[in-house]
Amino acid sequence: MKTNFITIALLSFAFSVSAQKYEFQTVKDIDAEPVISQGSTGTCWSFSSTSFLEAEIIRITGKKIDLSEMYNVRHTYPKKAWNYVMRQGKAQFGEGGLNHDVINSARVAGIVPQEVYSGLVGATTKYDHSKMVSELEVLLKKYANPEVKLDPKWKTEVNVILDQYMGKEVAEFTFEGKKYTPKSFLEMTKLKLDDYVTITSFTNEPFYKTFILDIPDNFSNGSFYNLPLDEFVNNIDNALEKGYTLALDADVSEKTFSSKYGIAVVPQNESDEKTILTEIKSEKKITPEFRQQEFENFNTTDDHLMHIIGKVKDQKGTTYYKVKNSWGNDQKYIGHDGYIYMSVPYLKLKAISVLVHKDALLKNTKKELSL
Template sequence: MKRNFFSIALLTIAFSAYSQKYEFQTVKDIEATPVTSQGQTGTCWSFSSTSFLEAEIIRTSGKQIDLSEMYNVRHTYPKKAWNYVMRQGKAQFSEGGLNHDVIDSAIGFGIVPLSAYSGLVGNATTLDHSKMASELETLLKPYADPSKKLGSKWKKEVSDILDNYMGADVAEFTYEGKKYTPKSFLEMTKLKLEDYVTISSFTHEPFYKKFILDIPDNFSNGSFYNLPLDEFIQNIDNALENGYTLALDADVSERTFSAKSGIAVIPENEADNKTILTEIKKEKNITPEFRQQEFENFNTTDDHLMHIVGKLKDQKGNIYYKVKNSWGTDNGNGGYVYMSVPYMKLKAISVLVNKNALSKKTQKEVGL
């Protein structure tokens, strides 16, 4: 009997050692603005990029400025409409976009604080673009039909719809007692928009070259620097180690991406899909070949954009990236997702980063 109790005790100890609840310790935490919510909109790309720019302002000046996400959304929609009409409806028109779209908008139209442009009209307290996006697409479809020859009246009509749902564009405003235009406000922040580059890793294009990634939301044909997978991850780590955050585009369709649990992992065994959200389990080894396969068979798609602001480790020493989400604070970890290295290697489409945060080797290889 004593021997049986002893055996059960050993099994219990072994099981508890194998199945441990997550306990996280901060490795690197870079100051950023608080988690917010994108509401009922498909504008994660602007929330991700805007949060990234806010962190860049903090890094360079120590000043927290709550920037308007909707200002750059307001200036990106006409570009989407142009792309859709001039491609005669043979392009996607949606709420989606990518990190470089905010950079492009800021270069062209500047930036403003949230106090100057909220994107809310009337008594609205939360963002909701479902009707606006549908109305814009309905408007544009006949203009995209070359047989109808309707001219370019759609430009004014698009602007009217945006004004109706988001508010009129802003040309001048006051911030902390000073008057600014969107471009003079950008100058005040001292952001160097030409310093931001996007890196990625795919085997169907040459490494260390720029390429246009063929994903639906890349309507503006933005370019990406292509790196070997290990070097892609090394540059994410290098940026964080040196105090730079990164804007992330990733697939979040996996069952093991859980905003509720605040965890994103890739288990080695599918049987662990549920338990791995609360307990440490062994994760899959991600190779460049497997990453490419999952991209080409559409298991990895351009789903959601977020903001990498730090690193953590669990009690077994496994490393996770601290990723700021834009789905509010009611989710696990206060709105942050702790993303494992295997998840990042497999599911990260790209990251936007300051070129000075890249390793010297990478800068040399890509010619920066």
């Protein structure tokens, strides 16, 4: 009886250890604006990048400013339309974009506070670009047809649709008692847009060089700095340690990326796909070769952009990245109030790239990249 009791006790202990529910505690938490929702739009690229710029303003000046995400979107759509029409429809036109598109927009058009440009028209309270995009697609397909003479008025027609659904552009405004233009407001924030770089890791391109990443949403042909995988991750860790956040482009199509549970992991065993969302399980070791394979067979695509603002760890001491999402924090998405806790293996496998301040990079990396 005594032996049986001890055996049962040991088995019970072993089971409790192997089926541990996640318990997280904060390791690093960098100040950022609250989670908000992009609504029924494909504008995560602007929500991610704008949240990143907000955090940069806090880091640089200590000032919290709720920036307009839709101002960047409003100024990027004409560029996407131009790309589609001038390539005679042989390019992608859609709602997607990348982090550097917001930087490009800000360089040309500046930035504005959310209170100045919400991107909502009339009594509308939630973002929904479905009708706007449908109308733009019909218009642009007509003008992208090489058999039809291109009328210069097409650009005006694009702006009419954007104004109708998002509101007219802002030339001058008052913020906290002072008058600004979008460009002078950018200057006031102390953001230096040339200080931001995008890093990634792919084996089909030389390391420590820039290249144009061949993904559908890179309509503006943005350049990426290519690093070995471990160095890519080490630079992310270094940035967070030094108090810098990062804008993240990643694949979120995996079953083990869950907004409901607020977790993103890569189980070692496929049989753990469901249980790993709530219980600690072993994760797969990610190599550069496997990462590249998953990218080239389209298992890893640039689905969604978010904002890395810190780190947490579970009761076993395993580290996860705290990622701010833009799907809101209502009851539909209950995990960690709109944040995702992303494991290191998941980031190594599914992160397309990160946008970060160049001073957040490791010293040796900056030297290799001549930054």
